[in-house]
Amino acid sequence: MAKKAAADLTTKPAISSVIHVDARIAVGMFFALTGTILAAFGLSTRDRVEVYARSLGIDANLWWGLALLAFGIVMLAFGRRGQAKMERPANRE
Amino acid sequence: MPVLASADWLILLMYCFFVVSAGLSLAPAMTSSREYLQAGRKLPGWLCGLAFLSAGMGSLEVLGMGATGAEYGLASMGLFALGSIPAMLFAALVFVPVFYGAGSAAAPVRSIPEYLGLRFDRKTRALNAVLFLGMALFSAGISLYAMARVIAALHLFDTAAGRLSLSHAGALLFSMALPAALVLAYVLLGGLVATMYNQLLQFCVLVAGLLPVALLGLKQAGGWTGLKAVIPAGFLHGASHSGPHPIGAVGLVLGVGLVLGGGTWCTDFRLLQTAMAAKDAAAARRAPLIAAALRIFVPLLVILPGLLALGLPTPRTTITIHNENGAIYHEITVVPPAVEAGRGMVPAKADADGQPVKGGDGRPMLDYAMAMPNMLLQVLPTGLLGLGLAALLACLMSGVAAGLTASNTVFACDIYQAFLKKDASDKQILKAGRWAALGGMMLALAAGFAATRSNDLLDAVVLVFAVVNAPLFATLLLGVLCKRFTGHGAFAGMIAGMVAALLHHGTALPRGEKPGIQGGWIAVMHHPASDMALALGSASFAFVVSLLVTVVVSLCTKPRPEAELAGLTIGSAATGWAKGAWWKRPETIAAVVILLAAIAVNLMFL
Numbered sequence: 001m002a003k004k005a006a007a008d009l010t011t012k013p014a015i016s017s018v019i020h021v022d023a024r025i026a027v028g029m030f031f032a033l034t035g036t037i038l039a040a041f042g043l044s045t046r047d048r049v050e051v052y053a054r055s056l057g058i059d060a061n062l063w064w065g066l067a068l069l070a071f072g073i074v075m076l077a078f079g080r081r082g083q084a085k086m087e088r089p090a091n092r093e
Numbered sequence: 094m095p096v097l098a099s100a101d102w103l104i105l106l107m108y109c110f111f112v113v114s115a116g117l118s119l120a121p122a123m124t125s126s127r128e129y130l131q132a133g134r135k136l137p138g139w140l141c142g143l144a145f146l147s148a149g150m151g152s153l154e155v156l157g158m159g160a161t162g163a164e165y166g167l168a169s170m171g172l173f174a175l176g177s178i179p180a181m182l183f184a185a186l187v188f189v190p191v192f193y194g195a196g197s198a199a200a201p202v203r204s205i206p207e208y209l210g211l212r213f214d215r216k217t218r219a220l221n222a223v224l225f226l227g228m229a230l231f232s233a234g235i236s237l238y239a240m241a242r243v244i245a246a247l248h249l250f251d252t253a254a255g256r257l258s259l260s261h262a263g264a265l266l267f268s269m270a271l272p273a274a275l276v277l278a279y280v281l282l283g284g285l286v287a288t289m290y291n292q293l294l295q296f297c298v299l300v301a302g303l304l305p306v307a308l309l310g311l312k313q314a315g316g317w318t319g320l321k322a323v324i325p326a327g328f329l330h331g332a333s334h335s336g337p338h339p340i341g342a343v344g345l346v347l348g349v350g351l352v353l354g355g356g357t358w359c360t361d362f363r364l365l366q367t368a369m370a371a372k373d374a375a376a377a378r379r380a381p382l383i384a385a386a387l388r389i390f391v392p393l394l395v396i397l398p399g400l401l402a403l404g405l406p407t408p409r410t411t412i413t414i415h416n417e418n419g420a421i422y423h424e425i426t427v428v429p430p431a432v433e434a435g436r437g438m439v440p441a442k443a444d445a446d447g448q449p450v451k452g453g454d455g456r457p458m459l460d461y462a463m464a465m466p467n468m469l470l471q472v473l474p475t476g477l478l479g480l481g482l483a484a485l486l487a488c489l490m491s492g493v494a495a496g497l498t499a500s501n502t503v504f505a506c507d508i509y510q511a512f513l514k515k516d517a518s519d520k521q522i523l524k525a526g527r528w529a530a531l532g533g534m535m536l537a538l539a540a541g542f543a544a545t546r547s548n549d550l551l552d553a554v555v556l557v558f559a560v561v562n563a564p565l566f567a568t569l570l571l572g573v574l575c576k577r578f579t580g581h582g583a584f585a586g587m588i589a590g591m592v593a594a595l596l597h598h599g600t601a602l603p604r605g606e607k608p609g610i611q612g613g614w615i616a617v618m619h620h621p622a623s624d625m626a627l628a629l630g631s632a633s634f635a636f637v638v639s640l641l642v643t644v645v646v647s648l649c650t651k652p653r654p655e656a657e658l659a660g661l662t663i664g665s666a667a668t669g670w671a672k673g674a675w676w677k678r679p680e681t682i683a684a685v686v687i688l689l690a691a692i693a694v695n696l697m698f699l
Contacts, residue, residue, distance in 0.1 A: 020122060023140055023290045027297055030111045034104055034301075034480065041100045041476045054474050056312060061476040064305050071301075 022083040028076030035069030038062075097249060101479030108483040109275055111294060112490065116279030116287040126522040129284035130502045131203055131370055136286070138376030140293060142383025144367040146391070147292035149177070149357065149384075150299065151492015152240040152485070153232065153554060155395055159465025162399030163439050166324070171695045172349060173392040178385050178691040180354030182684040185381035187663055188359045189368045191573050193377040195661050203369075204499075205362040205569070206507040212572045212661045214580030215511070220587060221565060222507035226500050228561040229363060230533050233496035234540025235554050240489040241268040241541070243466045249482065262545060269541045272486060276494045277534045280501070281527055288494045289367055295487035302477075302484025303394045306465075309472040310401035323404035348629035352636045356562035360569055363492075363499040382683050389691045395465060402438035402464035405471065409433055435459060438467040497533055504529035549610035552624075556598055556610070559632040564590020564639035571643050576658050576665075582647030590639030597634040601627050 042062030045051045052059055097105075123129045161169040195211060196202040202211065206225060210218030244250060245265055254264035279287045314320045358364060358381070371377035408428045415422050431443035431450075434457040441449035441457035449457040469481040505526040510517050517525070544550040564587045571578045571586075602613030603624050612627050621627040659665050 020286060020290075021118060023293050026111060026115055026118075026290060027294050030107070030294060031297065031301070033107060037100070037103060037107075038476055038480070045476075052474050054309075054472055056309070058309070058312075060305055060309060060474055064301075064477060064480075068301055071297075 022079040022086065024075045024079030024082060026079075028072045028074075028079050031068045031072030032076060033072070035065045035067070035072050038065030039069060041065070097479065097482075098475040100476040101482065104476070104479035105483055105486070108298060108486065112291045113275060113278050113282075115290045115294070116282030119283035119287045119290070122286070123282075123284055123523070126505065126519050126526060128286070129523050130498075130505060130526050131201075131366075132285040132289060134201065134370055135372040136289060136370050136376070138371055138379035139383055140289060141367050141371045141376060141380035143296050143387075144289040144292040145364055145380045146384035146387055147296040147299075147488075147491045148364045148367055148495035149361075149388075150296075150391070150488050151232075151495070152236045152489035153492070155299075155485075155488040156239055156243065156462045156465065158392055158395040159399035160461035162396030163403055163461045163464035164459075166400060167396065170392055170396060172345075173396075174389065174691050174695050175345065176349045176354045177358060177388050178354075178688065179350055180358040181381045181385035181388065182688060183355065184359045184365075184368075185378050185385070185680065186684060188569070188573060189365065189377050189381055190374060191661065191663055192365060193369055193371065193374055201369075203506045204503050205360070205365065205565075206503055207511075208661075209568070209572070209583070210507070210511065212658065213568075213578075213583040217568070217580055217583045217587065218507055219512065220584065222503050222511075224561045224565075224591075225362060225503050226508075226533075228557050229496040229500040229503075230536045231540050231557060232554055233493045233533075233537035234542075235544055235551060236489060236492050236496075237269040237273055237537065238541040238544040239462075239551060240272070240485065241265050241545075243463065243485070244268045246463055247466055247470060265545055266542065269538060272489055273493070273534055273538055273541075276490050276497060277530065280494055280497050280530050280534075284526070285366065285370055285498045285502075288498045289370065291494065292367070292491045295491040298480070298487040299484045300391075300394065302481040302487070303398065305477055306468055306472055306481060307394055307397040307401075310398055310468055313472055314401055314404045320401065320404055324400065344626075344629065344633075348633045352563050352566065352632045353558075353629065355570070356558065356566040356632065356636070360562050360566040362503065363495040366495070366499050366502060378680055382680065382687065385684075385687050386690070389687070389694050398468040399461070399464040402468045402471075403436060405438045407433065407435055407437055431457075431460075437464075438471055439464045440467070493537070496537070497530055500533045501526045501529035504533070552610045555628040556594070556631065559594040559598065559628065559635050560591050563594060563632040563635040567636050567639035568643055571640065571647075572661075573663055576655060576662050577652050578643055578647040579650045579652055581650045582643045582645075585646040586639040586643030589642035590635040593638035594631045594635035597631040598627070601630065603627050 038061045042059050042065055046059045046062060049057070122133075127133055158169075158173065161172070165172075192202060192205070192208055194201075195208050202208045204222075206218045206222040209221050242265070245261070245268065250264060250268055254267065257267075259267055279291060283290070311317065311320065314323060368377050368380040371380055408426075410428045410433065411426045413424045415424070429440075429443070430448055432440040434441040434449035436459060439459050439461060440463055442460045444450050451457055466485065469478065469485070473481045505522050509525040509529075510522055514521065540550070567590060568583045568586050572583060596615070598612050599615030600613065600618040601621050602608055602617045603611065603622070603626070604620050606612065606624070608614050608617060611624060612621075621630055
């Protein structure tokens with residue numbers, strides 16, 4: 001049974017040639033966007049005491065939004081570098 | 094009651110959009126069954142590692158961690174480390190290289206049942222394939238139900254459900270079907286690649302959503318010293334291990350470290366499929382190592398909020414009267430009796446009338462699973478709350494998607510191709526995989542729906558682990574380590590292990606429980622100290638019986654010729670390891686460093 005399966009697949013290369021998008025690009029985009037939204041929301045609500053009563057008056061949206069934005073940009077940079085490396089003809093085989 | 098603002102909804106919707114678009118963008122690449130079921134076996138090690146970790150942090154695990162944190166304190170960190178780190182390192186050094194390298198270069202092994210078929214025989218493969226499908230789909234359904242229950246208890250979608258005029262059961266079903274539909278969409282479109290890409294995103298969202306809860310919660314409790322002051326003394330020290338759970342050191346190491354850890358991280362195809370999608374043997378080995386290094390710290394993110402929930406004041410029904418320009422205002426905050434009977438932000442379990450449920454000692458039984466989710470509402474401001482809920486959704490989706498992709502691979506390879514249609518073309522296998530995903534999700538939803546009718550099913554998950562994973566771990570352990578063990582031995586061992594787990598569970602009952610899914614449904618013969626001791630006992634008993642029966646039957650039957658087993662055991666596998674003494678090889682050095690780091694981190698809390 002195993003041999004039959006092997007015969008089925010011998011015509012195909014062991015490593016396929018389809019190239020995906022680097023996973024970090026999507027993650028980077030998500031966090032860059034989320035970070036921007038959170039920071040913008042944090043900026044627009046920074047004077048509203050009732051919004052930040054739960055977080056003891058800290059504008060957590062603004063600061064965490066900025067942190068996520070930075071993380072998103074770093075991931076995007078890594079992702080683009082990885083993508084370029086993947087698409088280089090030498091690695092395509 | 095907290096209502097989600099538009100900023101929260103925006104973030105939640107964006108998260109949903111990103112997970113589905115990952116499926117959409119990868120759909121054109123799904124040209125063969127290898128692309129779809131095995132992610133083309135070309136993913137980098139770091140991605141496999143993060144997906145490996147994320148697949149093991151489904152909603153049941155994360156809610157369970159928060160609950161254990163609230164129930165037993167920081168000492169549960171050690172319990173989680175013991176139940177994962179050694180097994181993950183063992184997987185990296187022994188199991189993953191064998192599974193990854195098994196089969197020929199053109200047709201590498203695609204699933205654990207397929208490995209069992211090569212290493213042992215067809216009947217072992219078929220038995221395991223069927224058991225695995227049942228286990229994976231059942232747990233996926235229960236995960237959906239567990240999270241839907243939390244969503245209902247937080248009253249998050251009450252306004253949305255009210256607008257759609259849904260009943261309570263309808264709202265529950267709605268909050269199960271919605272994440273299920275999203276997961277199904279990206280699994281159907283992008284297969285394992287989309288699942289693993291999303292697991293990376295989901296892991297990041299989990300950290301991004303829960304880290305602020307831990308930090309703000311700690312701030313609210315007055316920092317570390319404040320936390321120490323408000324929670325019971327034992328909760329920050331390992332001493333509470335021996336308090337509520339007299340399992341003993343041997344029981345801990347055997348039950349948690351060996352059987353629970355090995356049965357999960359070395360055996361469960363839902364996790365191992367991510368490592369088996371790596372681009373080469375080196376990347377595959379690296380996956381569990383990366384996962385283990387992160388796993389040292391990740392439980393703290395979930396346990397700390399659970400623990401902090403105990404330290405905050407319990408909400409009470411209050412009436413405040415104030416006078417404004419001569420008008421007298423009475424402000425009444427009504428808190429449900431079950432919440433008022435709770436401890437800190439941990440509510441008591443409520444019966445059908447909303448009254449707190451009393452335990453055997455007359456004190457209200459606490460619903461520890463709500464500890465961590467309640468903390469989200471307590472400390473996160475509008476905006477961040479959306480991200481926190483996205484984190485809960487993320488852990489749910491990563492676990493359910495892992496179950497779905499693993500079961501569609503097992504169905505397509507080990508049932509459809511192996512037994513139903515042996516000459517299936519690659520296109521037909523691909524199609525079978527997609528249909529299996531659709532059918533699997535329907536079955537999972539049916540299990541989730543059944544759980545809304547009977548709460549017992551939630552407790553059945555640990556029994557299913559003891560019946561399926563514990564005997565399989567024994568079989569795989571023997572099969573991977575040594576060539577002498579035979580197919581008859583493995584088959585007999587797995588059956589014996591299943592029977593042993595059921596017998597143990599049926600004859601033991603924790604004190605104060607009623608016979609049924611909690612144990613003792615045959616005849617009550619002994620009383621384990623707690624439900625956790627019972628679950629560990631059943632799993633360990635199944636593991637030991639399976640091990641012994643496999644050994645005895647193997648010794649009585651004829652082994653397969655050595656040549657047929659080339660590359661299927663650790664001694665003969667092409668593991669891709671650098672040669673030389675163990676202290677000169679990078680993977681063993683990494684494993685030792687991770688183990689020492691895990692011990693050091695946990696000693697801080699002992």
